[in-house]
Amino acid sequence: MTIDVFGLLPTELEERLAELGAERYRADQILQALYRQAARALGQVTTIPAALRSRLAAEDFDATLADPVRIVSSEDGQTTKALLSMESGTLIETVLMQYGSEQGKPRNTVCVSTQAGCAMGCVFCATGQMGFERNLSAGEVVRQVMHFERVLQSRGHRVTNLVFMGMGEPLANYNATVKAIRILTDPRALGLGQRRITVSTVGIVRAIERLAEEDLQIGLAISLHAPGNQLRAELVPTAAPRSVDDLLAAASAYERKTGRRVSFEYALIAGVNDDEETATALGALLGPRRAHLNVIPLNPTAGSFARPSRNSVRRFKTILDAAGVNCTIRIEKGVEISAACGQLRTGEGIVSVEAAEPGTQ
Ligand code: SAH
Numbered sequence: 001m002t003i004d005v006f007g008l009l010p011t012e013l014e015e016r017l018a019e020l021g022a023e024r025y026r027a028d029q030i031l032q033a034l035y036r037q038a039a040r041a042l043g044q045v046t047t048i049p050a051a052l053r054s055r056l057a058a059e060d061f062d063a064t065l066a067d068p069v070r071i072v073s074s075e076d077g078q079t080t081k082a083l084l085s086m087e088s089g090t091l092i093e094t095v096l097m098q099y100g101s102e103q104g105k106p107r108n109t110v111c112v113s114t115q116a117g118c119a120m121g122c123v124f125c126a127t128g129q130m131g132f133e134r135n136l137s138a139g140e141v142v143r144q145v146m147h148f149e150r151v152l153q154s155r156g157h158r159v160t161n162l163v164f165m166g167m168g169e170p171l172a173n174y175n176a177t178v179k180a181i182r183i184l185t186d187p188r189a190l191g192l193g194q195r196r197i198t199v200s201t202v203g204i205v206r207a208i209e210r211l212a213e214e215d216l217q218i219g220l221a222i223s224l225h226a227p228g229n230q231l232r233a234e235l236v237p238t239a240a241p242r243s244v245d246d247l248l249a250a251a252s253a254y255e256r257k258t259g260r261r262v263s264f265e266y267a268l269i270a271g272v273n274d275d276e277e278t279a280t281a282l283g284a285l286l287g288p289r290r291a292h293l294n295v296i297p298l299n300p301t302a303g304s305f306a307r308p309s310r311n312s313v314r315r316f317k318t319i320l321d322a323a324g325v326n327c328t329i330r331i332e333k334g335v336e337i338s339a340a341c342g343q344l345r346t347g348e349g350i351v352s353v354e355a356a357e358p359g360t361q
Pocket residue numbers: 124125126164165166167168169170200201202222223265266267268296297298299300301341342343
């Protein structure tokens with residue numbers, strides 16, 4: 001069976017090498033080449049002896065990064081979506097967003113998928129509507145980051161931030177998600193800062209409680225979408241009947257345990273959850289918490305839901321601001337290439353520039 005080197009923690013790689021009779025320090029040479037020099041495959045790791053390279057090949061160790069099936073870039077070149085072929089041909093999407101400089105330093109954020117498809121069925125989300133195919137492994141998550149890390153390194157840059165906001169529900173693939181985070185943040189591997197990682201979840205309470213115990217300094221974003229249980233259940237059919245209260249309690253516990261603030265996400269949908277009454281109820285819920293709310297005006301998908309007008313978005317924000325909520329409107333990147341939140345799906349013909357609705361940004 002193939003051993004995916006990108007799915008191993010540095011300590012695990014050491015153990016595997018020891019089993020083959022190789023010295024432990026060989027692990028660091030391999031990790032250095034894969035993560036710091038973004039080698040294309042183990043065969044390119046020339047710092048280890050040729051005999052060890054052949055042995056690893058014979059034992060089916062693999063760290064080959066596949067060429068993307070398709071790359072689509074937005075007109076401004078800041079957003080790039082890669083269609084990647086994973087183990088057994090599963091297709092998933094990964095997005096790179098390059099922001100202007102942050103005190104002179106560019107911010108390069110990769111948005112990873114954790115599942116092919118998603119079982120949560122949120123009614124406004126393209127991934128949710130395509131259904132669930134399978135969980136990705138930790139190595140498959142790491143590979144997505146490494147795909148763009150290699151592209152960036154060739155231009156003298158690095159991946160600086162990571163968001164788990166691609167296809168799938170990260171906390172429904174809990175073990176692979178947490179393991180990928182541990183690999184990517186390990187100083188001996190990619191060494192990303194934990195504080196530069198955000199996991200976005202539809203709100204699986206038990207998993208949030210578990211994540212709080214992991215001793216990770218990662219950010220957590222909870223997709224709320226409604227201030228009340230009834231409306232939330234219409235939008236997130238898999239939500240528990242009393243999910244709003246439970247989520248707020250889980251968020252508080254996460255904050256107490258990790259010292260990190262939880263933020264909330266809200267896909268704003270015309271005529272569904274963008275009216276004054278809903279905004280007021282949301283303000284009453286989140287205002288006392290001084291919560292951070294990220295409003296994402298709906299990105300077009302195949303469904304019948306529509307993005308609210310600018311005025312409606314502005315009104316929503318005004319009400320929340322007045323209630324003491326730290327409300328930001330997410331500036332969506334990549335809408336015209338269907339690379340924005342909720343637009344990722346790999347169905348036939350959907351992943352193309354032509355399939356996206358023009359003029360929606
Ligand atoms: N499954 C996780 C993470 C992936 S979705 C989650 O649901 O949080 C990332 C974000 O995109 C979520 O907040 C989700 O609600 C939002 N989203 C999904 N479809 C969207 C759409 N069509 N327009 C805007 N945001 C959307």
